[in-house]
Amino acid sequence: xxxxxxxxxxxxxxxxxxxxxxxxxxxxxxxxxxxxxxxxxxxxxxxxxxxxxxxxxxxxxxxxxxxxxxxxxxxxxxxxxxxxxxxxxxxxxxxxxxxxxxxxxxxxxxxxxxxxxxxxxxxxxxxxxxxxxxxxxxxxxxxxxxxxxxxxxxxxxxxxxxxxxxxxxxxxxxxxxxxxxxxxxxxxxxxxxxxxxxxxxxxxxxxxxxxxxxxxxxx
Amino acid sequence: xxxxxxxxxxxxxxxxxxxxxxxxxxxxxxxxxxxxxxxxxxxxxxxxxxxxxxxxxxxxxxxxxxxxxxxxxxxxxxxxxxxxxxxxxxxxxxxxxxxxxxxxxxxxxxxxxxxxxxxxxxxxxxxxxxxxxxxxxxxxxxxxxxxxxxxxxxxxxxxxxxxxxxxxxxxxxxxxxxxxxxxxxxxxxxxxxxxxxxxxxxxxxxxxxxxxxxxxxxxxxxx
Numbered sequence: 001x002x003x004x005x006x007x008x009x010x011x012x013x014x015x016x017x018x019x020x021x022x023x024x025x026x027x028x029x030x031x032x033x034x035x036x037x038x039x040x041x042x043x044x045x046x047x048x049x050x051x052x053x054x055x056x057x058x059x060x061x062x063x064x065x066x067x068x069x070x071x072x073x074x075x076x077x078x079x080x081x082x083x084x085x086x087x088x089x090x091x092x093x094x095x096x097x098x099x100x101x102x103x104x105x106x107x108x109x110x111x112x113x114x115x116x117x118x119x120x121x122x123x124x125x126x127x128x129x130x131x132x133x134x135x136x137x138x139x140x141x142x143x144x145x146x147x148x149x150x151x152x153x154x155x156x157x158x159x160x161x162x163x164x165x166x167x168x169x170x171x172x173x174x175x176x177x178x179x180x181x182x183x184x185x186x187x188x189x190x191x192x193x194x195x196x197x198x199x200x201x202x203x204x205x206x207x208x209x210x211x212x213x214x215x216x217x218x219x
Numbered sequence: 220x221x222x223x224x225x226x227x228x229x230x231x232x233x234x235x236x237x238x239x240x241x242x243x244x245x246x247x248x249x250x251x252x253x254x255x256x257x258x259x260x261x262x263x264x265x266x267x268x269x270x271x272x273x274x275x276x277x278x279x280x281x282x283x284x285x286x287x288x289x290x291x292x293x294x295x296x297x298x299x300x301x302x303x304x305x306x307x308x309x310x311x312x313x314x315x316x317x318x319x320x321x322x323x324x325x326x327x328x329x330x331x332x333x334x335x336x337x338x339x340x341x342x343x344x345x346x347x348x349x350x351x352x353x354x355x356x357x358x359x360x361x362x363x364x365x366x367x368x369x370x371x372x373x374x375x376x377x378x379x380x381x382x383x384x385x386x387x388x389x390x391x392x393x394x395x396x397x398x399x400x401x402x403x404x405x406x407x408x409x410x411x412x413x414x415x416x417x418x419x420x421x422x423x424x425x426x427x428x429x430x431x432x433x434x435x436x437x438x439x440x441x442x
Contacts, residue, residue, distance in 0.1 A: 068384065071418055075418070078404065078410035160292070177294075191297050195298055202289040
C-alpha cells in the first residue's frame with residue numbers, strides 16, 4: 001500500500017462541510033414541509049376527488065413511487081430545460097424532493113385517513129362542527145399521530161436523497177464534498193468525513209423526532 | 220446551418236435504434252439489481268436471524284447495519300469505489316456497484332427479516348418446541364411460513380427500492396438505464412423525450428411488482 005492519507009485538507013474544510021450540512025438539512029426540511037402539504041392534498045384527492053382529480057393524484061403518486069428519485073431530479077433539471085425553464089440547482093433539488101416526498105407521504109396519509117372510523121366524522125358533524133372543523137380538529141390530529149413514524153422515516157430519506165443534489169450541481173453536503181475532493185484530490189478522506197457527518201445528521205434527526213414525539217403524544 | 224452542406228452535424232435526433240440501446244441498458248439495470256436483491260436477501264435473512272439470536276449480535280451487527288441505512292447510497296458507492304485503488308486493487312464499476320448494493324440490500328432486508336421473526340407470536344414458538352420440534356425445525360416449519368407472509372410486502376418494497384436505487388451506480392460509470400439516458404441526451408440534446416422514455420422503462424419494471432404485492436397483501440389479509 002503506497003497511499004498516504006492526508007487529513008489536513010479535510011480538517012481545514014470542516015467548517016465548510018458543516019455549513020453545507022446545514023444546507024442539506026434546510027433542503028430536506030423545506031421539501032418535507034412542501035411534501036406534507038402536497039401529500040395531504042393528493043391523499044384527499046384520491047379519497048374524495050372527482051374522476052379527473054383522482055387520476056391526476058394517482059398518476060403523480062405512481063410516478064413518484066415507481067421511478068428513481070434521481071430520474072425525477074434530472075427531469076426537473078434537464079427535462080424542464082427543454083421548455084426553456086431553467087431552475088437553479090437549489091430549486092431542482094427542492095422540486096424533485098418535494099415531488100417525491102409528496103408521492104410517498106400521500107400513500108401514508110391515505111392509510112391514515114382510512115384508519116379513522118367514519119362514525120367519528122358523523123358524530124362530529126352531528127355535534128354541529130363544520131366539515132372544515134371536523135377535519136382540522138378531529139381527523140387530522142389523529143392522522144398526524146398515525147403517520148408520525150412514517151413521516152420521520154421520510155424525513156431521513158429526504159436527508160439521504162438530497163445527496164443527489166451533487167449530480168445537478170447543488171452544493172449541499174455531498175456537492176460541497178465533491179467540489180472540495182476534486183480540488184484537493186483527497187477523494188477517500190473527504191467522502192469518509194462526509195459519510196460520518198451524514199450518519200450524525202441522521203442520528204440527530206431521529207433523536208429530535210423521538211424527543212418531539214414524547215412531548216407531542218403524551219396521552 | 221443546414222444550408223451549408225459541409226457543416227459537421229454535432230447532434231442527431233432520437234432514433235428507433237436508440238430504443239434498443241435503452242433496452243440493453245435496462246438489462247444492465249435488471250442484472251445489477253437482480254444480483255443485489257438475490258444475494259442481499261440471502262445475507263439479509265442471515266443478518267435478520269442474527270439480530271434476534273442474541274443481545275450481543277443484535278447490538279454489534281445492528282449498529283454496523285445501521286451505518287448502511289444512515290449514509291446516502293451515493294456516498295457509499297463513491298467511498299467504496301475510491302477505497303480499492305488505495306489498497307492497490309482497482310475495481311471495475313460493476314463489481315463495486317454490486318458489492319455496495321448487496322451490502323445496502325442486506326442491511327435493509329435484515330430489518331425486514333427481524334420484523335418477520337418477531338411477528339411470530341412467542342406462544343406459537345413455545346408450542347412448537349413443546350411438541351418436540353428442534354430449534355431448526357421450529358424455524359423451518361413455523362417461523363418461516365408465518366413470518367414470510369407477514370413481511371413479504373415489506374420485502375417487495377425493499378426490492379423495488381433497490382431496483383430504483385441501482386440508478387445511482389451510473390455515477391461510477393456502469394452502463395444502466397440512467398447512464399444510457401445521459402449518453403443519449405448528450406448526443407440528441409432532447410432531454411425531455413429521453414427522460415420520459417427512461418421513466419417509462421423504470422415504470423414498466425417497477426409498477427407490475429408493486430401492483431402484484433399490493434394484491435397479495437390484500438388477499439392475505441383475509442386468510
